[in-house]
Every structure is written in C-alpha cells, then in structure tokens.
Amino acid sequence: VTVILYLLPMALGLGLAGLFAFLWALRANQYEDMDGAALRPLSDDDLR
Amino acid sequence: MSEQRDFSAFVRHNPDGASSLELAVEGVACAGCLNKIESRLKAIPGIADARLNFTTKRLVVAWRDPSFDPARVIDAIDALGYRSQPFSIADNEQSEAAAARFLMRCLGVAGFAAMNIMLLSVSVWSGNVTDITPETRDLFHWLSALIALPAAAYAGQPFFKSAWQALSARRVNMDVPISLGIVLALGMSVVETAQHAQHAYFDSAIMLIFFLLCGRYADHAVRRRTRAAAGNLAALKAITAHRFAENGDLVMLPASALRAGDRILVRPGERIAADSIVITGSSEIDEGLVTGESMPRRVALSAQVYAGTVNMTSALTLKVTAAGEDTLLQEIDRLLDRAVTAKSQYVRLADRAAGYYAPVVHTTAALTLAGWLLGGASMHDAVMVAISVLIITCPCALALAIPAVQVVAANRLFRSGIFLNSGDAIERLADADTAIFDKTGTLTLPEPHVLNAGQIAPDLLERAARLALGTRHPLAAALAKHANVQTPYDDIVETPGSGIRTVVDGIEMRLGRPEFCGVRDETVAAATLQDPRASVLAFRNGDRHAVFTIGQSLRPDAAAALKSIAGLGLDIKILSGDRPKAVAAIARSVGVSDWKGGLKPGEKVAILDTLKASGRKVLMIGDGINDAPALAAASVSLSPICAADLSQAHADGVFLGETLKPVREAIVTARRARTLMRQNLSLAVVYNALALPLAVAGLVTPLIAALAMSGSSMIVMLNSLRLGVARQDCAKTISERVQPARIARTA
Numbered sequence: 001v002t003v004i005l006y007l008l009p010m011a012l013g014l015g016l017a018g019l020f021a022f023l024w025a026l027r028a029n030q031y032e033d034m035d036g037a038a039l040r041p042l043s044d045d046d047l048r
Numbered sequence: 049m050s051e052q053r054d055f056s057a058f059v060r061h062n063p064d065g066a067s068s069l070e071l072a073v074e075g076v077a078c079a080g081c082l083n084k085i086e087s088r089l090k091a092i093p094g095i096a097d098a099r100l101n102f103t104t105k106r107l108v109v110a111w112r113d114p115s116f117d118p119a120r121v122i123d124a125i126d127a128l129g130y131r132s133q134p135f136s137i138a139d140n141e142q143s144e145a146a147a148a149r150f151l152m153r154c155l156g157v158a159g160f161a162a163m164n165i166m167l168l169s170v171s172v173w174s175g176n177v178t179d180i181t182p183e184t185r186d187l188f189h190w191l192s193a194l195i196a197l198p199a200a201a202y203a204g205q206p207f208f209k210s211a212w213q214a215l216s217a218r219r220v221n222m223d224v225p226i227s228l229g230i231v232l233a234l235g236m237s238v239v240e241t242a243q244h245a246q247h248a249y250f251d252s253a254i255m256l257i258f259f260l261l262c263g264r265y266a267d268h269a270v271r272r273r274t275r276a277a278a279g280n281l282a283a284l285k286a287i288t289a290h291r292f293a294e295n296g297d298l299v300m301l302p303a304s305a306l307r308a309g310d311r312i313l314v315r316p317g318e319r320i321a322a323d324s325i326v327i328t329g330s331s332e333i334d335e336g337l338v339t340g341e342s343m344p345r346r347v348a349l350s351a352q353v354y355a356g357t358v359n360m361t362s363a364l365t366l367k368v369t370a371a372g373e374d375t376l377l378q379e380i381d382r383l384l385d386r387a388v389t390a391k392s393q394y395v396r397l398a399d400r401a402a403g404y405y406a407p408v409v410h411t412t413a414a415l416t417l418a419g420w421l422l423g424g425a426s427m428h429d430a431v432m433v434a435i436s437v438l439i440i441t442c443p444c445a446l447a448l449a450i451p452a453v454q455v456v457a458a459n460r461l462f463r464s465g466i467f468l469n470s471g472d473a474i475e476r477l478a479d480a481d482t483a484i485f486d487k488t489g490t491l492t493l494p495e496p497h498v499l500n501a502g503q504i505a506p507d508l509l510e511r512a513a514r515l516a517l518g519t520r521h522p523l524a525a526a527l528a529k530h531a532n533v534q535t536p537y538d539d540i541v542e543t544p545g546s547g548i549r550t551v552v553d554g555i556e557m558r559l560g561r562p563e564f565c566g567v568r569d570e571t572v573a574a575a576t577l578q579d580p581r582a583s584v585l586a587f588r589n590g591d592r593h594a595v596f597t598i599g600q601s602l603r604p605d606a607a608a609a610l611k612s613i614a615g616l617g618l619d620i621k622i623l624s625g626d627r628p629k630a631v632a633a634i635a636r637s638v639g640v641s642d643w644k645g646g647l648k649p650g651e652k653v654a655i656l657d658t659l660k661a662s663g664r665k666v667l668m669i670g671d672g673i674n675d676a677p678a679l680a681a682a683s684v685s686l687s688p689i690c691a692a693d694l695s696q697a698h699a700d701g702v703f704l705g706e707t708l709k710p711v712r713e714a715i716v717t718a719r720r721a722r723t724l725m726r727q728n729l730s731l732a733v734v735y736n737a738l739a740l741p742l743a744v745a746g747l748v749t750p751l752i753a754a755l756a757m758s759g760s761s762m763i764v765m766l767n768s769l770r771l772g773v774a775r776q777d778c779a780k781t782i783s784e785r786v787q788p789a790r791i792a793r794t795a
Contacts, residue, residue: 004184008191012164019160026152036102039079 053119057305058134066096068110069118072280074131076105081130088124095121104276107132134302135283144272151265154203158258161199162251165192169251173751182244189241189248196234196250203257204230206264222402222447225409229442230256236435249439252753256444259761267451270458271471278467278702281689289321290314292365303355310368314359317520324366326351332360334496334522336488336600338673338692339625344583356673356692360522360583362545383649383677396472397722398450401729405443413437416744429746437743440753441736445760449728452768457721460771465704466686466714473700475725476684477718479665483613483711484656484682486670487624487634487645488600491610493706494671494690496522497601498530499579504594511552512587512594515540515559519548523585523598524559547586555590562586567593607638609708616715618667623652625674652678669711671695686711717771724771728764735760 025031060068076082082100089098089109097110109121118134125132168188175185207230211223230253237248289303292311303321306312311327314320320333332344335357344360347353353366413434420430454471461468468474485491501509513531516524518540537557540550547560558565562572565586572584575595582599603609614620622643624631631645644655656678659666668675668682671691679685680698687699696702703710739756742748 004187011167012191012195015160015164019156022156022160023153026149026156031152033101033103036082036100039082039102042079042083 053122054299054301054305055118055122055134057302059118062110066110066112067114067116068108069121069134071107071109071121071125071132071134072283073100073105073107073125074280076100076102076130084128085125085130088128089121092120092124103273105280106276133283135279141272141275141279144268144275148265148268148272151206151261151268154206155258155261155265157199158203158254158261161195161203162254162258164195165251165254168192169750169754172248176246185246186241186244189237189250192248192250193238193241196254197238200230200234200253200257203261207257207260219399220402220406221399222405222443224402225406225438225441225443226256226260226447229253229439232435233439233442236432240432247750249436249750249753252439252750252757255754256442256757259444259758260447263448263451263455263765266455267471270455270462274458274462274467275469277462278469278696281702281704306368308368312366312368314364314366315520316359316361316363317522317525318359320353320355320357320359320366322355322368324353324368326353327365327367329362329364331362331364334358334360336494336672341488341626343630354673358522383653396450397475397725397729398447401446401449402443405446409438409441409443412441412740412744419744420746433743433746436746436748436753437740440739440743440748440756442757443732443736444757445732445735445764446729448761448764449732450725452765453721453724453728453771456768456771457717461701461714461717464710464713464717466701466710467703468701470700473684474718474721476665476700477667477714478722480618480667480684480715482619482621482659482664483667483669484621484623484678485610485640486668486672486675486678487622487631488626489671489690490669490675490688491606491622491634491638491708492600492602494688495529496526496583496598498527499582499597499599499601500575501530501596504596505592508587508589508592508594511557511589512559512596515548515550515557515587518542518550523583523596524548526598527585527596556588557590558586558588560586562595565593567595571595602634602637603706603708605707605709609712610638610640612712613715616712616719618715619664623647623655623678625649625652625672649674649677653681656681667715669708670699686714720771724768728767731763731767732760735763 030037055069058069060070062068073085076085082102085100085107086098089095089107094113094116095109095111098107100107107125109118111118122132122134168191172180172185172188174180204227207223207227210221211227214221214224233249233253233256237250237253241248288300289306290298290300290313291306292313293299298313306322310322312321312324316331326347326349328349330346330348333347333353334344335341335354338354338357347364352369353364416437417430417434420433421427425433451471454474457474458468458471510531510533513528513533514535514537516528517533517536518524519542537550537552540548542548543560543564546564547558549556549558549560551557562569562584565588567586567588571593572586572595575597576582576584579597579599582597585596585598587594587596610620620640620642622631622635622638622640624634624643624645625647626645628645631643635641635643647655652675656666656668660681660683665684666682668678668685669687670679670685671688673692673694676692676695676698679687679695685699686701686703687696689696689702689704691699691702701714703714735756739748739752742752
C-alpha cells in the first residue's frame with residue numbers, strides 16, 4: 001500500500017510537468033506557425 | 049523607378065525601441081521560399097529580425113535604426129520574385145488571437161486534469177469490483193477533487209461565461225445545461241466523497257469540458273485561418289495612392305493614409321484611392337464597381353469621382369474629399385444602417401435545439417426527483433438520481449453536433465476557395481431558395497477583355513499585344529493579358545491621350561485611338577457592329593491594321609454555373625444597376641428570364657424585402673458598392689474577391705477565382721453540412737434517450753456516465769468528418785483545388 005504514497009505524487013508530478021511544458025510552449029509562440037515549423041529543418045543555412 | 053514611398057502608416061513602434069512592419073507575402077510555397085526571403089532580408093544592414101509565418105503567409109520585419117526605410121524590405125522581396133504588401137492587423141484579429149490562446153490554455157489544463165483523474169478513476173472502478181479499501185478509495189476521490197475543482201474552474205470559463213451571458217439576457221443556450229451539468233456533477237461528487245460513497249463523477253465532468261473545448265478550439269481555429277487568408281488577400285489588393293508632398297514631390301502611400309484635402313495623381317489604369325474631385329485633367333472613369341454601370345463616364349474639372357473606380361484614359365490630379373460627403377455614398381450608408389439593423393436575428397440551429405432541449409431535460413430531472421421521493425426513497429437517494437439524470441443528459445454531443453460539422457464544412461470550402469465570415473452562414477446558405485446575381489463584376493469579369501480576338505490575324509494580334517505591354521492603359525493591358533505575351537518592344541514613344549508607337553525592322557507600329565493609327569471610321573463602325581458598347585483600340589503595322597473591341601465579358605462558366613445552381617432548385621434573378629439594354633443582353637446569354645436593370649441601391653433592397661416578405665430565403669451575390677446594402681439585407685450573401693471592400697465586409701463569404709463555380713460548391717456543401725448537422729442532433733438525442741431511462745431508474749454509475757459521454761461525442765465527431773470525405777461531385781474538384789491558389793496569385 002505504501003507504494004501509493006510515492007507513485008501517486010510521481011504520476012501527478014509528471015502530469016504537471018507536461019502541462020507546464022505545454023503552457024511554456026504556447027507562451028513562446030510555438031503554436032503560431034505549425035506548417036512553417038515543419039519546413040524549417042530543411043533549410044541548410046548552417047552550411048553556408 | 050526611384051519613387052518615394054511612405055509606409056509609416058503601417059510601422060509599429062514597440063516599447064523596446066525597435067520598429068516592426070508586418071507584410072502579407074504572396075507566392076510562398078515551400079521551404080526554399082521561406083529560407084530565401086528570411087536570409088535575404090536578414091542580410092540587409094539594419095534589419096534586426098525577419099520571420100515569415102508559413103501558415104498565415106505573413107512576414108514580420110524588425111529594425112532598430114529609426115532612419116531605416118521600410119520600402120527597402122518590399123524592394124528586396126520584389127527582387128526575389130514575391131509580391132508583398134504591408135498591412136496593419138485589424139483589432140478583431142488580435143482579440144481573436146488572444147481568445148484562441150486562452151482556449152488552448154483551457155484545453156491544456158482540461159487535458160492534463162482529464163488524464164490524471166481518469167488514472168485515479170480507473171483504479172477506483174477496478175477496485176470497486178475487487179478489493180479496494182474504503183480508505184484508499186477516499187484518498188483517490190479526494191485527489192480527484194483536488195485536481196478537478198481548480199481545473200474545472202479554470203477550463204470551464206468559456207462555458208460558464210457564455211451561459212451567464214445567455215441567462216442575464218433571459219435566453220437559454222447550449223452552455224446553460226452544460227454549465228449546470230458540470231457544476232452539479234462536481235458538487236455532488238464532493239458531497240459523496242465526504243460521505244465515503246462508492247461513486248464520484250469528477251472524471252465525467254472533466255472529460256465533458258475537455259471534449260467540448262476540443263470542438264470549440266477547432267471551430268475557432270478554422271475561422272481564424274479563413275479570416276487571416278481573407279485579410280492577406282485584402283492587403284495584397286490594397287490600393288495605393290500617389291500624393292503630392294508640400295514640395296511638389298510625388299510620394300506613394302497606402303490609400304488608408306490619405307486625408308481630406310490631399311492632392312493625388314491618378315495615372316491611366318490606376319484605381320482611384322479615395323472619394324475626390326478633379327482639379328486638373330479630363331479622362332474616362334470606369335465606375336463598374338460603384339454603380340454597376342459598364343460604360344465609362346467622362347469626367348473633367350470639379351467632377352466628383354469615387355474610391356474604387358478606375359481611371360481609363362489620361363492622368364488626373366484629384367483633391368481628396370472627406371468620405372461620405374457625397375449623396376450617392378450617403379444614400380448607401382443610410383441603406384446599410386437600415387439593412388443591418390433590420391436583418392432579422394437568425395436563430396441558429398444549435399440555439400433552437402437548446403431551446404427545446406433544456407426544458408425537457410430539466411423537467412425530467414425534476415419529475416425523477418419527485419417520483420423517487422413519492423416512491424419512498426430517502427431525500428439523499430432521490431437527489432442523487434435526479435442529479436445523475438442531469439449529468440447523463442448533459443448535452444456534450446448536442447453541443448458538438450453543430451460546431452464539428454461547421455469546422456469540417458468551413459475547411460472544405462476553404463480548400464475550394466470560399467472564405468466564410470460567420471459560422472452560421474453555412475446554415476443560412478443551405479436554406480436559400482432564391483439566388484440573385486448582380487451583373488457587372490459578378491456575372492461578368494471585373495476587368496475588360498478582348499471580344500473580337502477570333503476575327504484578327506494571329507500574328508497581328510501578337511504584335512499588337514507586345515506593343516501594348518509598353519503602356520499601363522487598361523485597354524492595352526487587357527490586350528496584352530489576352531495574348532499572354534511577355535516581351536515588350538524597345539523604344540516605345542507614348543503620345544498621351546492618343547496612343548503609343550515604335551519602329552521594328554524599319555516598320556512603324558502604332559496602337560491607340562483609331563485616328564492616331566490612321567484607321568478610318570467605317571472600319572471602326574464595322575468592328576463595333578457586334579458590341580456597340582465596347583471600347584475600341586486600333587493597331588497599325590506598316591500598311592496592315594486591326595481594330596480591337598474591348599469590353600465586359602461574361603465569366604467563362606457563367607451560363608453553366610447559373611444552370612447548375614438552378615438545378616439545385618434555386619430561383620435565379622439578375623438585378624443590376626446598369627442600363628436595362630446591357631442587362632438584357634447578358635441575361636439572354638446566360639439564359640435567365642427574370643431580370644431587372646437600372647436599379648438604384650435602394651430599389652435592390654426593396655426587391656429583396658418584398659421577396660423576404662413572401663417567405664423567400666434570398667442568396668445575394670454581388671460585388672459593387674451599390675450592392676452592399678442588398679448584400680447586408682439578404683438572408684445570406686457572397687462576394688467575388690474582386691469586390692469593393694465595403695461589399696466584402698457585408699457579405700457572409702468571399703470566393704476566389706474567375707469562375708462562378710464556387711457559388712454552387714458553397715450551396716452543395718452547405719446543404720450536405722445541414723443534413724449532417726441534423727443527423728448529429730438526432731444521434732445525440734437518441735443517445736441521450738437511451739441513457740435517460742437508466743439514469744431515471746437510478747442505475748447509472750460513473751463508469752456508465754463516462755462511456756456514454758465519450759461514446760456519443762466520438763460518434764458525433766466521426767459523423768461530421770464524413771463531410772470531408774470525397775463524394776462523386778467532390779472528386780471532380782480535386783484537380784481544380786490547386787486553381788484557386790494560382791488565380792489568387794495572379795489576381
């Protein structure tokens with residue numbers, strides 16, 4: 001039964017971490033240009 | 049061409065000292081374009097940042113040096129072969145973006161909460177049938193409450209607010225039963241948990257919020273995308289003006305930056321940027337977009353000219369007058385005010401459904417409570433059963449039934465080049481039983497076309513077209529466009545008001561007025577016999593000559609499109625501001641017998657009102673400023689993309705391209721969407737009807753509630769997606785889907 005005492009906080013903590021990561025990404029405008037983000041890795045400006 | 053340009057109206061000054069400019073860019077299609085534009089701009093000294101949003105095709109350029117000239121950005125993009133136009137974001141677009149972010153945050157919170165509570169709930173459900181201890185169950189329930197209550201308070205805001213607004217206006221919308229369901233489910237669960245009960249409904253409440261937010265976010269995202277695309281198109285066709293500065297220099301600036309009293313120069317072929325009066329010069333003005341009249345009007349000193357009209361023959365200097373000073377526009381303004389206020393408030397299908405649904409459900413819950421009490425149950429049990437009735441009937445699927453279809457339909461229309469302004473336009477479009485077309489610019493193409501190309505020797509036509517490239521005159525432009533030639537001749541000499549000439553291989557060529565080209569009146573008369581209203585352009589090449597008639601031509605598919613729209617069961621009429629004779633000819637060639645010409649804007653509205661009074665649902669398709677009141681007064685309206693801004697603002701949707709096919713496409717899609725909406729509503733009602741007896745009988749457990757809600761929501765969403773699946777009439781359009789984009793680029 002004691003397993004609950006650390007598994008539950010862990011599950012919640014991971015969930016919260018995911019939520020905060022999502023909110024941070026949203027705040028950093030990462031959802032503003034979904035199509036462009038897919039294309040940017042194709043540009044090879046680091047080779048020039 | 050080194051011309052001064054003034055874009056200061058668009059530049060934004062950020063609080064950190066940098067300035068930025070937002071531009072709509074046309075023709076961006078791949079990663080290469082993205083990379084080329086960004087790296088080219090970043091290479092310009094002084095530019096701090098350049099970022100192109102590929103989804104919206106908008107570019108933000110920022111710089112710190114206050115002396116930096118933003119015109120260089122446009123030149124650089126131009127040199128790469130893309131067209132760009134600065135614009136300022138409309139206020140409503142900004143507030144919509146904020147609303148979208150808020151919905152997204154709510155969605156994130158609800159998603160997190162739903163997952164974690166489900167984790168706990170599944171443990172409780174499996175524990176309940178095996179060996180969970182009451183203490184562990186209580187712990188899990190309290191934990192669920194800890195997550196669910198704040199999450200619901202935050203993520204439920206969109207529903208609570210909307211429900212509160214509806215209630216304070218003494219109306220019922222779908223959000224009222226939803227909010228009630230959520231609040232009751234959470235409240236009852238807390239009470240039950242405090243009494244160490246077996247069942248709590250935290251998971252149902254949060255899942256409900258999550259599903260509904262998904263639907264709402266998708267709805268919002270589609271509308272934002274449509275609006276952004278329409279905004280870009282509007283920016284790219286935005287009119288610029290040439291204003292005389294204090295020192296006599298000519299400065300190019302956006303039309304929106306003009307003030308009353310400014311003096312502007314309008315060259316032949318340019319659109320007049322603001323209502324103004326002529327101070328020098330005389331010319332012919334094409335007023336098709338304003339009055340629907342297809343014949344150019346002669347203007348001279350102190351004549352009034354309107355924004356949106358095209359200067360045809362020679363340069364004019366104009367003085368800008370304040371908007372709305374003139375009688376015609378005042379009249380239109382007045383009509384618009386009346387039409388907008390008189391527009392009967394259309395009650396959406398969803399709200400009508402909510403109007404029936406909420407009372408039924410709430411009465412059932414009350415009857416259940418009474419029934420159980422009469423049957424001798426304790427107050428606690430009776431209340432529990434009544435609340436579970438409210439929870440299970442909480443209209444999750446009902447609330448998704450319509451937005452889900454709207455999203456899929458709007459998406460499909462977007463792909464075929466139709467941008468809808470409002471969500472319920474789809475419902476109103478499906479109801480339309482009469483289609484009224486304007487003539488000039490709607491049935492006909494907005495720009496003049498060569499009418500007699502078939503009667504002219506191809507080599508002569510090609511040479512004339514190449515010569516025509518040497519001037520911006522609209523008639524010559526029509527000729528050049530028709531022949532699709534690219535290489536102009538060298539050494540072209542223009543005689544203003546007469547024509548242009550050049551010498552190739554020792555032979556002189558002339559293009560312009562008949563007398564300038566030495567073409568006799570009889571020849572001209574013979575050429576214009578067929579189209580007496582067409583304008584004439586003469587061409588001489590050595591001793592050979594030709595007379596081109598150039599005028600309005602029908603959209604290529606006008607007759608076929610009208611026939612197929614009539615085939616959908618709509619009555620077709622033509623109402624035009626042009627004179628009856630011109631309208632009669634067009635009506636005959638598209639096979640419409642019901643037409644009226646010479647109508648003033650008010651008369652168009654009056655005809656619409658009579659039709660509406662006789663119970664007709666009118667779809668109005670028009671482009672001119674004179675159509676704007678009619679567009680606003682009709683039950684639903686569409687405008688071609690070439691339409692005046694005022695008309696587009698009052699139309700429910702805008703379509704791209706040179707054809708009228710999108711109109712039919714819009715009606716067909718709207719009708720299928722309406723069928724699906726009704727199907728979805730019935731599905732949701734059937735689902736609830738099945739679950740209701742269980743709830744009334746007190747047999748509902750949280751597990752059943754969760755299954756019922758997710759199941760019905762899923763079914764409704766999947767059913768909506770059927771609209772996106774190709775059917776026979778849709779398969780045909782796949783090859784044409786590429787076309788709207790291409791036309792948009794050349795428009």
